[in-house]
Amino acid sequence: MSSITLGRYLFERLRQVECFTIFGLPGDFNLRLLDEIYEVEGMRWAGNTNELNAAYAADGYARLKGIACLITTFGVGELSALNGVVGSYAEHVGVLHVVGVPSLASQAKQQLLHHTLGDGDFAVFHRMSANISQTTAMVTDLATAPQEIDRCIRTTYVTQRPVYLGLPANIVNQMVDRRLLDTPIDLSLEPNDEDTEEEVLTQVLALVQKAQNPIILADACCSRHDAKKEAWQLTDATQFPCFVTPMGKGSVPEKHPRFGGVYVGTLSSPDVKSAVEAADLILSLGALLSDFNTGSFSYSYGTRNVVEFHSDHTKVRNAIFPRVGMKFVLQKLIQRIPAAIQHYSPRPVPTRPARNAPTPRDTPLTQEWLWTQIGEFLREGDVVVTETGTSAFGINQTRFPNNTYGISQVLWGSIGFTTGATLGAAMAAEELDKNKRVILFIGDGSLQLTVQEISSMVRWGLRPYLFVPNNDGYTIEKLIHGPTAQYNEIQNWHHLRLLPTFGATDYEAVRVATTGEWDALTNDPAFNRNSRIRLVEVMLEVMDAPSSLVRQAQLTAATNAQN
Known part of the structure; x- marks a missing residue:
């Protein structure tokens, strides 16, 4: 066959970049x-x-695979998806949003079609998405359509931002030259400007040579823009203490002897806060300095010697160097930094958090005990998904095994995000390694927004662990405002009946309420094998929360009350 349809061309291209699962709904x-x-x-x-x-x-799929494809229909479908797309934009996640739009003939006649505003304006939704997309394309010419598809896929992958691609219904089954597929899409990053990069390296190495107490701080975009390997190598090469932010969890091996913990400004543990803020040089990798990622902007660095490495620029103290992306400049820095640190004597890193002390088996579960204990259950290679609320804050005190991938939405913070993200992550994990475990922690309140996506997990025979901490309502909201307000309450569900309700036949559904029940379950070898889908309801007191969340809620309430 010398020709294929334009629609098939799109999916052949996605297969070439190893995007094998397409998400969306028909319309x-x-x-x-x-x-x-x-x-x-x-x-x-x-x-x-x-x-x-x-x-x-x-979004969840793309965080593991580097790119995902979402397909919706014009108007009603694409608008329903936009909250999720905006989250991907805010958090640097590469999602190609393909929208099936009315035929070119219908648009030209300005027909009063369903799913329109009734005014003949077929571009209005495209214009909306333009504000939350790295680039957009509305295909109107078959001759240039393959090139537009290639451009959109490349931009999605390289920038790690959503891209909007509109495909008219009458054009997707028209024929294009199949031989275009023989030339792969170039997914390589743009090279750094050599002169500017050399200036950055010179300045950074000069700061390193003078530093007595330098540290590395890895944040969200270190993972999103594929610089985790460089972060690990930089830690090995320098032996500088390495810390992460909440959004950066999983960016560096937390079992590494030079890993120091999670830095969240004033919400950090005292020894982590002291170690980071006493540094005289901070190498910041992929920072996203949002309120929940910084303890409501409570970073208190004791130095101005901060180097920020970003995906498309580098900032050295107050000087910004465009077109110097972190992946390439870090590779060169790793090669040259040994000569600049001959004077350096490694400083001690903060003491690793102590394990939980033994408790009577009938001791009720608490958030503080639970999040420390979860580290005993996790194993190398796990994907850990934590929902906005107690889970996203509690996981900061869980020490990850090496090569653990953390998924949370700390910046956008859309409640219910993680149910869908778990589906996407589980489908990606299945493609990468069938033994990889995907583990969700989502509160009883958040689950009610998106629970129906468990149906898709059952449909595809996926085997995630679904932990549902049940504290009877929106605890994070109660801590910020309205602890007894009716609007922070929810209808209690029979969580253990959810899996069979969605058609599961090979499943496990259990409830745990004490430390003994938790240990018995998570130490069971059969439970540790991801052989079936599992839902575990974890019973907790209503206002029990991680101490960091309690303090963050106080800061947020104060910020909201400012005039």
């Missing part, structure tokens, strides 16, 4: 496009329960 303007998925070997259509969950799932 009459994308049905012809969806037909083409089944023409490409190795591709699958996830078939989500709604567009918002599909966007969350694409």
Whole structure:
């Protein structure tokens, strides 16, 4: 065959970049496009329960695979997905959002079609998405359509931001030259400007030579922009103490002898706060300095010698150097830094958190005990997904095994995000390593927003662990304002009946309320094998919360009350 349909061309290109699962929902303007998925070997259509969950799932998939594809229909479908797409934009996650739009003929006639505003303006939704996309394309010319598809895929992957691609219903089954697929899409990063990069290296090495107490601080974009390997190598090469932010958890091996802990400004443990703020040089990798990531902007560095490495620029003290991305400049820094640290004597790192002391088996579970104990259950290679609220804060005191991937949405913070993200992560994990465990921690309140996506997990035979800390409502909101307000309450569900309700036949559903029950469950070898989908309801007191969340809630309440 010398020609293939444009729709098949899109999916062949996605398969070439190892994006094998397509998320979304059918709608009459994308049905012809969806037909083409089944023409490409190795591709699958996830078939989500709604567009918002599909966007969350694409986000979770992309965090593991580097790129995901979300397909919605014009108007009603694409708008339903936008909250999830915006989260991907804010948090640097590469999602290609493909929208099936009305035919070019219908648009030209300005027909009063369903899913429109009734005013003949077919570009209005495209304009909305332009504000939350790295780039957009509305295909109107078959001759240039393959090049536009290639450009959109490359931009999604390289920038790690959402891209909007509109495909008219009448164009997706028109034919294009199959030979275009013979030339792979170039996914390589743009090289740094050599002269500017050399200036950065010179200045950074000069700061390193003078530093007596330098540290490394890894943040979200270290993972998002594929610089984890460089972060690990920099830690090995220098033996500088290495810390992470909440959004950076999993960016460096937490079992590394030079790992110091999680820095969250005033919410940090005292020894971590002291170690970071006493540094005389901070090498910051991929910072996203949001309120929940910084303890409400409570960073108190004791030095101005801060080097920020970002995906598309580097900042040395107050000087910004554009076109010097962190991946390449870190590779060169790792090669040259040994000569600059001959004077350096490694400083002690903060003491690792103590394990929980033995307790009577009937001791009720508490947040403080639970999040420390979870580290005993996790193993190397796990994907740990934590929901906004007690889970996202509690996980900061859990010490990860090496090569653990953390997923949370600390910046955008859309409640319910993690149910869909767990589906996407589980599908990605299945493609990467069938033995990789995906472990979700989502509160009883957040689960109610997106619970139906568990149905998709069951449909595909996925085997995640779904831990549901049940503290009877929106505890994070209660801590900020309205501890007894009716609007922070929810209807209690029979959580142990959810899996069979969604059609699961091979599953496990249990409830734990004491330390003994938790230990018995998580130490069971059969439970530790991800052989089936599992839901574990974890019973906790209503206002029990990680101490860091209690303090963050106080800071947030004070910020909200400012005039």
